[in-house]
Amino acid sequence: MSIEDKIILKIRDLSVSTDGNQILNGLNLTVKKGETHAIMGPNGSGKSTLAKTVAGHPDYLITSGKIKFLNKDLSSMSVNERSNLGLFLGFQYPIEIPGLSNTAFLKAAINAQRKFYDLEDISAHDFLLQLKSTADQLGLDQSFLSRGVNEGFSGGEKKRNEIMQMLMLNPKLSILDETDSGLDIDSMKVVARGVNSSRSEDSSTIIITHYERLLNYLVPDYVHVFFDGKIIKTGNLELANELEKKGYEWLIQKK
Amino acid sequence: MTTQQNKEINEFLDKNYEFGFTTEIDSETLPPGINEDVIRIISSKKNEPEFLLNWRLKAFAYWKTLKTPEWSQLNINPIDYQSISYFSQPKQTNAPKSLDEVDPKLLETYEKLGIPLHERAQLAGVAVDAVFDSVSVITTFKDKLAEAGVIFCSFSEAVQDHPQLIKKYLGKVVPYRDNFFAALNAAVFSDGTFVYIPKGVRCPMELSTYFRINEAKTGQFERTLIIADEDSYVSYLEGCTAPMRDENQLHAAVVELITLNNAEIKYSTVQNWYPGDEQGRGGIYNFVTKRGDCRGNNSKISWTQIETGSAITWKYPSCILRGENSKGEFHSIALTNNLQQADTGTKMIHLGKNTKSKIISKGISAKQSQNTYRGLVSMAKGASDSRNYTQCDSLLIGNKSGAHTFPSINVKNSTSVLEHEATTSKISDDQLFYCQQRGINEEDAIGLIVSGFCKEVLRELPMEFAVEARALLQVNLEGAIG
Numbered sequence: 001m002s003i004e005d006k007i008i009l010k011i012r013d014l015s016v017s018t019d020g021n022q023i024l025n026g027l028n029l030t031v032k033k034g035e036t037h038a039i040m041g042p043n044g045s046g047k048s049t050l051a052k053t054v055a056g057h058p059d060y061l062i063t064s065g066k067i068k069f070l071n072k073d074l075s076s077m078s079v080n081e082r083s084n085l086g087l088f089l090g091f092q093y094p095i096e097i098p099g100l101s102n103t104a105f106l107k108a109a110i111n112a113q114r115k116f117y118d119l120e121d122i123s124a125h126d127f128l129l130q131l132k133s134t135a136d137q138l139g140l141d142q143s144f145l146s147r148g149v150n151e152g153f154s155g156g157e158k159k160r161n162e163i164m165q166m167l168m169l170n171p172k173l174s175i176l177d178e179t180d181s182g183l184d185i186d187s188m189k190v191v192a193r194g195v196n197s198s199r200s201e202d203s204s205t206i207i208i209t210h211y212e213r214l215l216n217y218l219v220p221d222y223v224h225v226f227f228d229g230k231i232i233k234t235g236n237l238e239l240a241n242e243l244e245k246k247g248y249e250w251l252i253q254k255k
Numbered sequence: 256m257t258t259q260q261n262k263e264i265n266e267f268l269d270k271n272y273e274f275g276f277t278t279e280i281d282s283e284t285l286p287p288g289i290n291e292d293v294i295r296i297i298s299s300k301k302n303e304p305e306f307l308l309n310w311r312l313k314a315f316a317y318w319k320t321l322k323t324p325e326w327s328q329l330n331i332n333p334i335d336y337q338s339i340s341y342f343s344q345p346k347q348t349n350a351p352k353s354l355d356e357v358d359p360k361l362l363e364t365y366e367k368l369g370i371p372l373h374e375r376a377q378l379a380g381v382a383v384d385a386v387f388d389s390v391s392v393i394t395t396f397k398d399k400l401a402e403a404g405v406i407f408c409s410f411s412e413a414v415q416d417h418p419q420l421i422k423k424y425l426g427k428v429v430p431y432r433d434n435f436f437a438a439l440n441a442a443v444f445s446d447g448t449f450v451y452i453p454k455g456v457r458c459p460m461e462l463s464t465y466f467r468i469n470e471a472k473t474g475q476f477e478r479t480l481i482i483a484d485e486d487s488y489v490s491y492l493e494g495c496t497a498p499m500r501d502e503n504q505l506h507a508a509v510v511e512l513i514t515l516n517n518a519e520i521k522y523s524t525v526q527n528w529y530p531g532d533e534q535g536r537g538g539i540y541n542f543v544t545k546r547g548d549c550r551g552n553n554s555k556i557s558w559t560q561i562e563t564g565s566a567i568t569w570k571y572p573s574c575i576l577r578g579e580n581s582k583g584e585f586h587s588i589a590l591t592n593n594l595q596q597a598d599t600g601t602k603m604i605h606l607g608k609n610t611k612s613k614i615i616s617k618g619i620s621a622k623q624s625q626n627t628y629r630g631l632v633s634m635a636k637g638a639s640d641s642r643n644y645t646q647c648d649s650l651l652i653g654n655k656s657g658a659h660t661f662p663s664i665n666v667k668n669s670t671s672v673l674e675h676e677a678t679t680s681k682i683s684d685d686q687l688f689y690c691q692q693r694g695i696n697e698e699d700a701i702g703l704i705v706s707g708f709c710k711e712v713l714r715e716l717p718m719e720f721a722v723e724a725r726a727l728l729q730v731n732l733e734g735a736i737g
């Protein structure tokens with residue numbers, strides 16, 4: 001296997017603006033198969049911007065640089081195609097779609113992916129079986145599946161729902177944007193277990209978080225510190241522990 | 256938006272109305288124009304009894320005294336009533352006795368529309384009456400229905416076989432004096448559907464009529480009359496399509512429903528007449544009067560409509576809640592795209608004690624289209640302890656479309672309760688992005704979001720048709736964003 005084949009995501013010199021404001025400033029990041037990366041950093045430093053740019057949100061304009069996902073240039077690829085190829089974004093603020101049942105939505109998502117790979121629609125039976133066991137695994141009640149997508153969900157339910165979608169879609173790269181924010185310890189453990197169960201040699205995860213707590217469960221291979229639209233330091237779990245104690249100030253000042 | 260997305264959207268935009276084909280068929284069409292002779296010809300072609308001819312002539316005399324109505328929210332090209340042909344029928348000397356006698360081209364037409372008339376190929380449990388231009392082509396499952404005592408036939412047949420029922424009920428719910436189009440319809444109606452469910456019978460299958468306009472420069476004027484006798488139940492569905500033509504064609508139908516004690520009629524419409532092109536050329540003018548009379552105590556009428564077609568839709572399926580404890584419901588989805596205009600809603604007229612009505616209206620407007628809900632809830636003095644619940648939701652797609660809501664109430668007693676809720680929302684970019692991030696393309700995403708928005712109405716449709724209705728919403732939304 002060549003080096004290129006082992007790389008899932010390669011970001012080179014990426015600058016991004018939105019509404020005329022430069023948010024990302026020459027960012028570099030390489031994620032290989034099987035790796036888990038954590039991104040930490042102060043509010044407003046551009047972490048969500050990075051996640052949405054990789055996913056192809058139309059509000060974010062790439063002013064320079066390149067993003068390659070599975071060795072394919074993403075610049076002209078539609079949002080849904082990126083997803084079909086195996087990119088998953090766990091939203092910091094999951095969106096409500098009133099009236100559309102969680103189940104119908106997830107089934108449409110799975111069938112869109114299957115269509116992309118020229119597969120027939122999933123059978124209702126297989127789908128429901130898989131859905132039920134995934135929901136059980138995440139401690140989500142059955143009634144939850146027939147409710148509207150994120151409609152009136154609590155913060156914790158929304159985040160578990162994101163993880164449920166991730167497990168059902170079985171992506172190659174998951175970017176989880178503050179999936180642990182607003183969760184109590186038990187919910188966090190459930191989410192961490194969900195993420196851990198999805199880890200494999202061919203898939204990778206980027207966790208955007210403010211807390212070392214989740215990272216202690218997940219043990220990332222790398223911890224990056226994000227500031228002013230780029231990575232200013234990279235380390236491992238120890239760096240996360242240090243940030244938990246000292247905050248970001250010392251790093252920013254050193255710079 | 257990426258170039259790929261733009262390309263997809265343009266492809267959808269270029270897609271044509273799926274049912275826009277015409278059928279080459281020999282037909283007999285009256286020359287354009289309306290006068291007493293035309294009415295006499297229609298009536299004699301149908302071998303009608305004298306009471307019916309006289310009724311038509313009175314309606315015509317009344318219609319001549321009326322001016323074309325003007326509507327605040329609608330923009331309508333003037334209609335020249337002398338340039339329309341009022342009668343067209345496939346050339347076939349006698350009414351077909353069985354499917355083998357029906358012109359194969361006609362059968363083919365309905366096959367193309369996804370409505371197989373061969374009974375063996377039919378959806379289980381649905382009997383179909385197919386109306387082509389002005390005339391009923393065939394009604395399926397007649398024998399099975401006859402066993403249950405149910406009459407389900409074309410209006411013309413009913414006039415021949417059950418004149419006493421026609422005489423008793425015709426024009427009793429929608430008199431010809433009701434409005435301009437009701438008067439016109441009464442004068443020139445050509446065919447339609449008749450249903451009678453006898454006492455104590457629960458109709459053993461769904462009944463359904465498919466209307467197809469084919470001829471150019473003709474109008475379609477059909478009448479539907481459904482009577483549910485005491486303790487009976489029926490669920491009825493109508494669907495409709497038309498070829499693409501540059502000129503506007505007029506469809507002015509009348510539907511009358513009557514429920515006696517403890518009877519229930521569930522009436523569903525999936526309206527998909529040709530809506531015109533993106534520039535607003537052509538399309539059907541759908542001016543329809545629909546009303547149900549809950550005459551009996553504890554009786555119920557519910558209207559469910561999915562209105563996606565027509566250049567202009569003007570209809571207010573209504574309920575007169577006369578019987579004590581009677582119930583009226585109106586569940587509506589009206590979707591407009593491009594330059595379509597819809598002005599639709601309902602009237603719930605509470606007359607009896609302890610009557611209940613429910614109105615759920617979902618309007619979806621895309622492109623430059625205009626979508627209006629207009630409703631009236633009236634509680635008469637004698638309608639004590641009555642209740643109404645009204646919910647009007649509008650969904651806008653893009654920035655150029657319009658949604659308008661005109662609910663009015665008229666309450667004459669102090670014990671009735673009315674509740675009203677209204678919302679207006681937009682499909683947000685974030686909702687689309689969320690769906691697309693889960694792998695769903697933009698068109699499908701819009702379809703899913705809209706079907707969520709319409710959930711409460713879609714679930715009122717019989718199962719077989721809910722799937723069809725969802726697909727129809729999606730098709731009619733193609734090119735909605737761009």
Ligand SMILES: Nc1ncnc2c1ncn2[C@@H]1O[C@H](COP(=O)(O)OP(=O)(O)O)[C@@H](O)[C@H]1O
Nearest residue numbers: 018019023042043044045046047048049050059
């Ligand atoms: N759609 C947008 N329009 C305008 N400004 C934005 C938009 N998205 C993000 N920003 C701005 O970009 C900066 C980075 O935001 P974000 O990526 O959400 O940071 P983080 O996720 O690290 O908290 C903030 O100043 C934010 O206000």
Ligand SMILES: [Mg+2]
Nearest residue numbers: 047048049092
């Ligand atoms: Mg963020």
